[in-house]
Amino acid sequence: MRVHKLAFAAMAVAAGLSLTACQNGDAGNDGTGRNGPSSASSAASSGGGKNSAEKNSAGKSSGGRDTAAGTGSHENGKVSKCRSDELEITAKDNTIDGDPDGTVVVELKNRGNRTCAISGYAGVDLKTNSGSLSAKRTGEQPHQVVLKTGQSTAFGINYPVNKSGGSGVRITELLVTPPNETKTVTLRWPGAATLPVTDTPGSPVKVGPVGNAGQGG
Known part of the structure; x- marks a missing residue:
């Protein structure tokens, strides 16, 4: 009987370790563990950075056009004549x-x-x-x-x-x-x-x- 009990206990410990390993692996895959939000945050940051870059690029381009249109002072690089x-x-x-x-x-x-x-x-x-x-x-x-x-x-x-x-x-x-x-x-x-x-x-x-x-x- 003692041998059977020891064998059963060993199997129970092994089964518990296997279950824990599976749970840890699943946490990383389904985004519910600590690594999940970090990855999502990085993706959002990356996406936000892209949007910011696009906005900055558009803003800079628009600003350049607005500056030229606002001053209206250059024609072919020269100051326009007074009307x-x-x-x-x-x-x-x-x-x-x-x-x-x-x-x-x-x-x-x-x-x-x-x-x-x-x-x-x-x-x-x-x-x-x-x-x-x-x-x-x-x-x-x-x-x-x-x-x-x-x-x-x-x-x-x-x-x-x-x-x-x-x-x-x-x-x-x-x-x-x-x-x-x-x-x-x-x-x-x-x-x-x-x-x-x-x-x-x-x-x-x-x-x-x-x-x-x-x-x-």
Whole structure:
């Protein structure tokens, strides 16, 4: 009897060990053990990482497009020119006592939502009671001016002051067309009311390039 009991006990222990081994193996396979959540978490992390990478990639690409579209300031790698509709144009008298000529300064302010560039001479015409009078360029070398939103530049208009004592030529309006643009802005003339009458051919009114608003002709 003792031999049979020992044999039975040995078989029971072996059966218990076999059952434990099977349970441990099944835990790893069905995802209910400690290794299960870790694997699932890794998969989720991997999937999340992929989604994040896709989002980041898409976000970066979208951000790049938005930046280009938002600034609108580059065409083929160059800063786009300033448009008339983007510029706030104002004029004021800037004549200094003692100067032989009068001076009007025209300011061009970038009120658009992008950086733009402006260079050259603006078209300047004076409306008078004797007809339209176009300003003559001074011949100075123009330089490109880059304007961020809110920044401004200016140019000067020089004209002879009427000291003849006569009525002269009365100026009614100032017409300004930004460089390389066709849209003209009409402003009130802020300078002296009249120009002297002259028989000299050509225009007595001179305009400097954008970026130069100094006195003198």
